[in-house]
Amino acid sequence: MFLLLLMSLASWAETMPTDEKVVGIFYMTPLFGHVHQSSSRTSASLTTVQCAHPIKVIESSKVLVAPEWAYVHVADYKGFILKSFLSEKRPNCFQGKYPKFFDSLNLDLAELYYWGRLYDHFLQGETRVH
Amino acid sequence: MIISYKVKLAFTSWILVTASLTFSQTTKLQEEKELEVVNFSSIQKVLKKDGLSQSAELKKKQVSVMKTEQQNLDKARYNYPTEDELWGMATDYWLIKNAQLLGWDFEKPDYGIEGSFKGVLENLGFYQKKFKILLINTSAIVRAGFPGADGEIIFLLSLPFIRSLDLSKLEISLLLLEDYLRYEAGYFKKAVRTEKLGKLAGTSFYGEKNVDLSLVEELVKNYSTQVERKGFNFQQQFETTKKMDTFLKSHPELWNVYYRLIGKIQNFLKSNHQYKDYIKLYPSPEMQLKWLSPEEKAL
Secondary structure (H helix, E strand, O other): OHHHHHHHHHHHHHHOOOOOEEEEEEEEOOOEEEEEOOOOOOOOEEEEEEOOOEEEEEEOOOOOOOOOEEEEEEOOEEEEEEHHHEEOOOOOOHHHHOHHHHHHOOOOHHHHHHHHHHHHHOEEEEOOOO | OHHHHHHHHHHHHHHHHHHHHHHHHHOOOHHHHHHHHOOHHHHHHHHHHHOHHHHHHHHHHHHHHHHHHHHHHHHHOOEOOOHHHHHHHHHHHHHHHOHHHHOOOOOOOOOOHHHHHHHHHHHOOOOOOEEEEEEEOOOOOOEEEEEOHHHOEEEEEEHHHHHHOOOOHHHHHHHHHHHHHHHHOOHHHHHHOOHHHHHHOOOEOOOOOOOOOHHHHHHHHHHHHHHHHHOOOHHHHHHHHHHHHHHHHOOHHHHHHHHHHHHHHHHHHHHOHHHOOHHHHOOOHHHHHHHHOOOOOOO
16 A cells, blocks of 8 residues: 555656746856856866856756855756856856957867867956955 | 930930949948938028927937947947957867867866856855866866856866876866966966967957957967976976965865875876876976974974
């Protein structure tokens, strides 16, 4: 009887819709960035996004997210981006300000990938205002 | 047969004329089109009386202003970045172009270097300073300080170097402080700066065939030369060491750590040929120790 109840509960959980909810739409602030597979700076990249790209930040009780990371939904991917890379306002991006100059750099895919990775690897700091 | 051909020809030319008129209209602003719809000359007197001609004049001016603004926006798309923006962009670009050589895309433990360096800067009174540190997995380049975007400074630091020397967080912070003072003295920018940077930064290449990419290429090439071969001269090293001496004098514990650190580097370099170029780029720990040592007074 107990086993039967357990099985029915399990099947009910599988058919239940996920409890994901949208927190808001934010914008990517660095020139390039990655949507990561897990909330770690060196985790694999799911996709690369450009500055000012809209990012849907979501929440789910099934996904544990470290405090400095945001759980996001971009195109077909669900992954993680550092919160410090997201802004509520659309940023004034370098490639938006100087589109012709930036296009002329003709970055290849590897360079785009590395440009996004670069910002993940920077250790950042700022001294306080006196 | 001929009549039907003529009819077809006339119809085709009518379509072409209509299409070209439509095309020419699509390039016009909505306000311009509105102006064309009304033929003011036939009803000029009535319009004058009603003050409508004035409003038409106003509209004309508005259209002209909007057109100029649109042209300016189009031209702005062909601007070179400003000098500050170019420095930040060139640093990122150099780091990306040399990603494999520098080996910065690797997993590293959290050493807490940024927190320690921030503490040292604040302790010495350097406020509102933004910095980024990039640990690199190579011994080919040991350290550097570059201009970043928005007034930031980007530090490069070799992880194999700090591991081989078994440096503490405080010692690493003092190395970074040296690089910070060198950067603030403007040695790097002075060594790397090109004529083109001053000439083209912030200007427009609107109407020119191509963007002059040698602006970035020359700059990036100079970055490599400076970091890999040129380094700093004795005078610059003397000035940096003396500045360190002055800043750290009021913090004897930091001064002692710095003095021991230079000694540590000197001994390490003697037995490690892997870092033989370090002395050429940063001359020289031996001299630095002399400059730091209190002068002996003759009795």
